Amino acid sequence: MADKRRFELFADLLLQRFPATRRVFDVAGGMGRLNEALVARGPSCLTFDRRHKHLPVEYAQRDFTLDEPCTADLVVGLHADGATRVIIEYSAKHQVPFAVVPCCSDNSMPYKPWMRHLADLAISLGLTVHELTLPMEGRARVLVGEPAPGRRLSS
Numbered sequence: 256m257a258d259k260r261r262f263e264l265f266a267d268l269l270l271q272r273f274p275a276t277r278r279v280f281d282v283a284g285g286m287g288r289l290n291e292a293l294v295a296r297g298p299s300c301l302t303f304d305r306r307h308k309h310l311p312v313e314y315a316q317r318d319f320t321l322d323e324p325c326t327a328d329l330v331v332g333l334h335a336d337g338a339t340r341v342i343i344e345y346s347a348k349h350q351v352p353f354a355v356v357p358c359c360s361d362n363s364m365p366y367k368p369w370m371r372h373l374a375d376l377a378i379s380l381g382l383t384v385h386e387l388t389l390p391m392e393g394r395a396r397v398l399v400g401e402p403a404p405g406r407r408l409s410s
């Protein structure tokens with residue numbers, strides 16, 4: 256059972272790490288609870304997920320792809336399953352930072368190798384990667400990736 260505090264904890268971590276954030280893409284955001292937690296702290300947020308049932312937040316009811324026009328200055332995924340890899344690829348393509356809390360892999364890989372695989376993917380795409388941890392039980396490791404300073408798009 257995933258920790259129900261994960262939305263608030265991740266929102267706090269994101270805004271500590273990226274305090275100037277104005278708009279977030281919350282990918283595979285499910286009901287939109289991370290969106291609620293982020294908006295309560297200041298930035299605007301657009302959640303992408305295919306679910307019909309969700310909270311009354313800004314919500315794009317579709318899969319997130321690399322072709323999504325980038326109007327965010329941070330792209331994130333909390334237990335985003337099959338979308339986690341896309342978030343990292345999107346970050347590199349559009350030169351915006353990402354933060355993910357990986358859970359299940361998209362290729363049956365166990366958790367630890369999946370974490371390593373995602374970090375290696377980000378590094379191979381030219382991103383600088385850091386790892387943090389949310390103060391909760393369960394899948395709490397956070398991967399943060401940022402474009403090299405000279406390559407980051409100004410907003």
Ligand SMILES: C[S@@+](CC[C@H](N)C(=O)[O-])C[C@H]1O[C@@H](n2cnc3c(N)ncnc32)[C@H](O)[C@@H]1O
Binds near residue numbers: 335
């Ligand atoms: C384990 S749930 C997590 C939902 C939420 N982030 C949370 O922590 O409760 C994974 C979600 O990923 C969504 N998903 C998977 N691939 C996606 C994609 N390419 N674009 C958008 N959503 C996706 C599924 O619909 C599902 O709601």
